[in-house]
Amino acid sequence: MSNLKFSILATQKKARAGEISTHHGIIKTPVFMPVGTIGSVKAIFPQELKNLDIDIILANTYHLMQRPGDKLIKKMGGLQNFINWEKPILTDSGGFQVWSLSKLKKISKNGINFKSHIDGSQIFLSPEKAIDIQYNLNSNISMVLDECTEFPVSFKRAQESMELSMYWAERCKNIFKPREGYGCFGIVQGGMFEELRKRSAGELSEIGFDGYALGGLSVGETHDQMVNVIKSVIDYLDEKKPRYVMGVGRPVDIIRSVEQGIDMFDCVLPTRFGRNGRAFTMAGELNLRNSKYSDDDSPLDENLNCFASNEFSKSYIHHLVKNNEILSSMILSLHNIAFYKRMMCDIRESILTNTFEETKNLYLYENEKFKKT
Numbered sequence: 001m002s003n004l005k006f007s008i009l010a011t012q013k014k015a016r017a018g019e020i021s022t023h024h025g026i027i028k029t030p031v032f033m034p035v036g037t038i039g040s041v042k043a044i045f046p047q048e049l050k051n052l053d054i055d056i057i058l059a060n061t062y063h064l065m066q067r068p069g070d071k072l073i074k075k076m077g078g079l080q081n082f083i084n085w086e087k088p089i090l091t092d093s094g095g096f097q098v099w100s101l102s103k104l105k106k107i108s109k110n111g112i113n114f115k116s117h118i119d120g121s122q123i124f125l126s127p128e129k130a131i132d133i134q135y136n137l138n139s140n141i142s143m144v145l146d147e148c149t150e151f152p153v154s155f156k157r158a159q160e161s162m163e164l165s166m167y168w169a170e171r172c173k174n175i176f177k178p179r180e181g182y183g184c185f186g187i188v189q190g191g192m193f194e195e196l197r198k199r200s201a202g203e204l205s206e207i208g209f210d211g212y213a214l215g216g217l218s219v220g221e222t223h224d225q226m227v228n229v230i231k232s233v234i235d236y237l238d239e240k241k242p243r244y245v246m247g248v249g250r251p252v253d254i255i256r257s258v259e260q261g262i263d264m265f266d267c268v269l270p271t272r273f274g275r276n277g278r279a280f281t282m283a284g285e286l287n288l289r290n291s292k293y294s295d296d297d298s299p300l301d302e303n304l305n306c307f308a309s310n311e312f313s314k315s316y317i318h319h320l321v322k323n324n325e326i327l328s329s330m331i332l333s334l335h336n337i338a339f340y341k342r343m344m345c346d347i348r349e350s351i352l353t354n355t356f357e358e359t360k361n362l363y364l365y366e367n368e369k370f371k372k373t
Contacts, residue, residue: 004141004183004210006242010352014234014261017351020211020242022088022140023181024080027055029242029263030347032254032340033090034271038063039083042271043326043333046085052306052341056088056140058266061133062097065125066118070136078138090141090266093130093172093187096215096247099148107147109167127171131184135177143213144172146187151219158191165189165215166203173207183210185244191216192225194232201236211242211264218247218267226253230260251280251343255360258347270340274333277321281339282362286314288332293318306338 005021020027034041034049037060041049049057059079064070076082079089098105098114105114111126127145134142146165149158169186176184186204190196204212214233217226230245237243242263248254249267257265270280279286281301286293296314304310308331320328343363350359 003178004181004242006211006240008240010354012351012354012356013259015258015347015351015356016261016263017348018242018263020088021181022183023179024086024088024140025055027088028348030254030258030344030351031055031264032249032344033058033264033266034337034340035060035266035268036083037268038067039079041333041337043275043329044271044337046083048334049085049337050087052338054087054337054341056090057085058090058092059137059139060094060097061091061130061137061143062094062101064091064137065094065133066116066123070133074136074138080138088140089138091134091137091139091143092246093134093143093145094125095130095146096148098125099150107164109164111145111168112147127168128175131172131175140182141211142172142176142182142184144169144184144186144209146189146215148219149189149191149216151191151216151221153191155191155193155196158189158193158196162189162191162196162200166200169204169209170207173209185209185211185213185242187213187215187246188233188237189216192221192229194228197229197233198236201233205236205238209241211244212237213244213246213264214262215246217245218249223250223253223256227256227260230257230262234261251363254343255347255363258351259356259360270336271333274331274336275329277328277332279332279339280336288314288318288321288328290318300332300335301339304335304338304342306335308332308334309338 008016008018010017018029033056036057073082101117102114113124130145145168147161149161186209188200190200244264245257245262249269277288293314299310301309346359350356
């Protein structure tokens with residue numbers, strides 16, 4: 001039985017434009033997935049995401065397994081039905097959140113024992129349980145349980161962590177229930193060490209997954225280190241499967257990753273920036289707390305097909321931000337997601353029309369398109 005179907009429609013050098021067919025619809029790639037940690041993309045109604053033609057969102061296994069609980073969500077008909085989102089959903093396995101949020105944890109071959117950051121209760125998460133929870137959530141794309149390696153880290157520590165993640169990955173694959181329109185992705189680990197990353201990619205390919213992700217990034221490494229990791233491992237990942245860099249979301253990171261053959265991205269950056277009074281525009285990255293916007297009657301971006309981008313003046317948004325009004329978070333978060341959607345559409349179209357270099361130069365930080373103003 002086939003799981004996910006991935007079609008590559010065009011390439012420009014290593015950059016690819018394609019489609020992932022799932023039970024809940026088609027995902028056009030390259031794609032940026034807004035993060036809906038607990039089933040909610042912060043400060044944005046699901047209908048507004050649909051109006052922007054967002055193809056897929058990401059939800060968080062670690063949080064949803066605790067509140068409201070995966071069994072309740074299954075009883076409610078799955079996450080799509082629960083949150084009023086009939087489109088595809090990818091869920092992470094919870095490994096990163098255990099690493100970043102749980103202070104007391106014990107990791108063994110069996111899994112992870114940790115204390116909840118919410119109420120201090122003791123929780124055990126095994127590879128099998130991680131996949132079972134994601135099955136209950138009805139995730140179109142389930143991620144294997146992995147250990148996120150800290151940064152910086154020694155070669156020995158990175159190797160031990162990677163080997164544990166590969167052992168867990170095989171257990172995840174063995175327990176995953178193959179079904180039409182649903183898939184399971186492996187996660188490449190190995191820190192900043194090229195040798196370990198290649199070995200990890202090779203072992204995952206031998207196990208065989210519906211897609212491959214690069215984990216352990218956006219943990220403190222430089223932009224160049226991130227790009228070097230992608231360059232070192234990309235040719236070891238099945239080119240007929242989707243490739244995903246987890247947690248990476250600055251426009252420059254996305255552009256450089258697409259250039260190397262990456263298809264999928266997620267990051268909290270656009271909505272987090274929105275909640276902190278900041279906006280991405282083609283004129284640069286704007287901080288709406290800045291007093292120079294107090295009498296600026298121009299909209300954020302008239303060229304975006306989004307009411308949040310073109311129906312409110314910077315002066316009004318500045319006023320809302322300075323007074324900590326919830327509406328400012330709603331306007332700026334939606335605008336930033338609209339900007340990312342436009343950027344991904346431009347990137348995709350440029351690959352389809354053989355104009356990727358021009359679009360790349362338009363969006364890159366190096367050309368000062370994202371100089372903070």
